[in-house]
Amino acid sequence: MKKKIVVLAVGMMLLLLIAGCNRNAAEMIKGGSVQVNEETGELTFTAIVTDKELEQGTPFQTRFFFEGNTLKEALGTDLVYTDKELKSRKKKEGDVTQEVTVPLKNKETLKQIIKDIRDKDKESVTIEIVNEKGRIDDRTIHEVKVN
Template identity: 90%
Template structure:
């Protein structure tokens, strides 16, 4: 009987420990959006990031992970990278806005793309902050601005 009680208590403690662990993210992403230019047939992915939560001199890059066949086929890729790698600054000067514009290969699916991104149940566009050690932070965005 004592063995069963011991195993139960240890199991409960492990369960509490596991549920208490959350993702170890640096909380770098302040916001983001997707801007749709219907005339030009382009999507502009925008991320607002901060370096306040990471060590000075840590390199990082922003990328956008795209999920769902409609979005992938319309852009021809599932990962969109920003052009430059940043390093956290000593003074922690504030937020940095990073954006990248990608032309659509298939403009007919534009309305479906907008619908998919706005759908809170889907993770169509995820902003990820990464470096050579892996992913530092991520956040799914649902804000779409149509021009």
């Protein structure tokens, strides 16, 4: 019986160690939010990113990935890129704020969209940092500001 307990304890410790090492992201996303303009029917997605974890000259771009039928149908897409590709700088000069505004195709679902984004159990809006090698970092955001 004692051997089983020891084997079980060692197995649990290894499982915790493996689970803790699973995230291999660069920790580039400092924060983000979604700003809702009810008058114009637009959503502005904001990401605050840093290049401190990258080698100098590494290009990267911010994009927003949308999950859930309500949000994707209201925006008409499931992925939006920011206009500007950035490069990590020699002097790590601090955070960069990137924004992209998307008009809603279906304004009737606005209340449901806000509810879905705020729901911590859903991953409705995910900020992703990508380059030619793939995804560098990602973070789901739940902060919504309504105008």
